Amino acid sequence: MTEPSAAVAPPQHPQGGLVGPALQPTRDLGATLPDLLDALLDKGVYLDLDLIVTVAGIPLIGVNLRAAVAGVETMLEHGMMRGWDEQTRAWVRESLARNVPLSADEEVVARMPGGHRRDAPPGDWRPGTVYLTSRRLLVWRADPREMLWQAALEDIIGIDLRTERSVGGEDRDRLAVTTRAETALLSVAAPGRLMALLREHGPDAPTHAPELRAQVWYLEERRGAPAWRGGTGTLGPGGLTWQGAGDVSPAVRAREIRTVQVRRARTPVGRQVLLVSADEGTVRLATRDAAWARALTSSVHEHSGGDPCH
Amino acid sequence: MTPATTEGLYLYAVTAGGAEGDLGTGIDDARLHRVSARDLAAVVHRHTSGPYGGADEDVRRRVVEHSEVVDRLWQAGAVLPVSFNVIVAGNAQAPARRQVAGWLDRHAPRLTARLDQVTGRGELQVEIGLEQHEAAAGDPRVLALRAELEERPAGVRRLMTKRLEQLERDATAALAGDLYPELRRRLVATAPDIAENRRMHPERGVVPVLGLSLLVPLDQVDQVGIELSRIRAELPAVRIRYVGPWPPYSFADLPGTTST
Known part of the structure; x- marks a missing residue:
């Protein structure tokens, strides 16, 4: 924060006390450059001329001119390239190609800051830039250059928003992208918008019912005796996951649930155990959330057509 | 696309006409000119190459050079x-100069009205945040955890x-939400025109x-x-970022001048 120098007499508080001198604004470029960049790339007069070559770095022919005030990043974040003519798109493609490896006929639909969470330990977030192109969804890191994650649009079978608590403590919507191989978690500047664009541009990217989460207990097989652990059970297009409180990653992943059986046994939340069988193995879960338990049972119908046993 | 071979004009600002005299130079020392109508x-400066691009550092420098021209005109x-x-291209029928003059002419009433509204005024940018240690110091849950x-x-x-x-x-985020209406009301009371800034630049913690961007008469800056x-x-926990006064960057849009 800039604490500007004070140069005037202290004003009087309406109630009579001194409140200190009037704050003086700063024009010091060292402190104001970020504001100046925002102002000049994002604001200012716009012209409804067909002959504008660029606005904030983007050639502008036949573009929605209301949008023209937005800076290049804003426009790319909004996926506005669709409205541009071929020559304009070629220009943008060329300038982007310097930064990210695209094939010759691949076009960027939208681009925004984001990151990918590594599935393997340490399960950390790796920041980069998320690109939606005419063929792929990818997360690219420019420096050092690395493709952090990518999926062909036709391989994407599900997209969903997941609310997570970020390291900074805010609730953040993450984009969960399910392919036949995995469910990847992406952070993006505008997850809702990217999801909408994905649905629009993906070949037939399906929309799924939102994920269902509940407080779920999991009987973890440990050396000696198994232990019930509290955590979050999630049912979604990627199947079932369970993540223990404080764990960085789910301890249970079942992509396709074969059967769900209900057994009687003592659990921390009653006398009912859900015995869930999947390709990955069989796990024992318990929850007070009846709706979640029902959804778990019915997911057997949806995904494998198997017969749930009760 | 418009033939890029024709000379274009790079635009800095719209001002009231009538002024004469040397405008000096702009980006990359390009000589500045006026295109007048009504x-x-x-x-503007005469621009024959494409749009500015390149390394961030170069773009930053040019943005600053652009802002220096606008600032000089505003003073x-x-x-x-x-x-x-923003570069206006010409074509075989109409050179860029005529395009710009035509645009000024078509929108003269609106441009003039907007210029009147910003005359003698400057933009102040205010960002208010709360330092979380200080702001949450009295929160009962924080106190309890601290004691533990x-x-x-x-x-x-x-x-x-x-x-x-x-x-x-x-706790601080909740407090911020509670404070917002009151702080906004008080700041808005100091300015005839305001614009909300979506992007903020808070420090860690x-x-x-x-x-907010406030459009304020230059002789009343002290009231803000x-x-x-x-x-x-x-509120000792507040942190204030206070920038300006600047040309009215956030108040230059012209409702009704687009064809959309």
Whole structure:
């Protein structure tokens, strides 16, 4: 924060006390450059001329001119390239190609800051830039250059928003992208918008019912005796996951649930155990959330057509 | 696309016409000119190459050079700033100069009205945030956790410190939401025109409350400073970023001049 120098007499508080001198604004470029960049790339007069070559770095022919005030990043974040003519798109493609490896006929639909969470330990977030192109969804890191994650649009079978608590403590919507191989978690500047664009541009990217989460207990097989652990059970297009409180990653992943059986046994939340069988193995879960338990049972119908046993 | 071979004009700002004299230079030392129509003038340089691009550092420098031109014009009179990298191209039928003059002519009433509104005024950008340690110091949950923390061994304390920070941030965010209407009301009372800034630049540990651009008569800038000073005296946890006065970047849009 800039604490500007004070140069005037202290004003009087309406109630009579001194409140200190009037704050003086700063024009010091060292402190104001970020504001100046925002102002000049994002604001200012716009012209409804067909002959504008660029606005904030983007050639502008036949573009929605209301949008023209937005800076290049804003426009790319909004996926506005669709409205541009071929020559304009070629220009943008060329300038982007310097930064990210695209094939010759691949076009960027939208681009925004984001990151990918590594599935393997340490399960950390790796920041980069998320690109939606005419063929792929990818997360690219420019420096050092690395493709952090990518999926062909036709391989994407599900997209969903997941609310997570970020390291900074805010609730953040993450984009969960399910392919036949995995469910990847992406952070993006505008997850809702990217999801909408994905649905629009993906070949037939399906929309799924939102994920269902509940407080779920999991009987973890440990050396000696198994232990019930509290955590979050999630049912979604990627199947079932369970993540223990404080764990960085789910301890249970079942992509396709074969059967769900209900057994009687003592659990921390009653006398009912859900015995869930999947390709990955069989796990024992318990929850007070009846709706979640029902959804778990019915997911057997949806995904494998198997017969749930009760 | 428009033939790129024709000379274009790079735009800096729209000003009232009538002024004469040397405008100096702009980006990359390009000589500045006026394109006039009715009582208006656009300040431009002749531009034959494509749009500015390249390394961030170069773009930054050019944005600053662009802003210096706008600022100079604003010190001399009212301006409507134009965004960075707006270049008007000409074609065989009409050179760029005629395109710009025609645009000024078509929108003269609106441009003139907007210029009148910003005359003698400058833009102040205010960002108010709350420092989370200070803001949440009195929160009962924070106090309880703090007391508990004192009695714990070092290893546990480290873990609890993270929880404490989280709790502080949550409490501060709630406080920020509560403060917003009141602070906004008080700042808006100091300015005839305001614009909300979506992007804020808070420092680490500071939870943003609000970001506003205020369009203020230049002889009344101190009233904003006095209000901010009061706010700071009342709420020691606030952190204030206060920038300007600037040309009216956030107040140069012209409703109704687009064809969309």
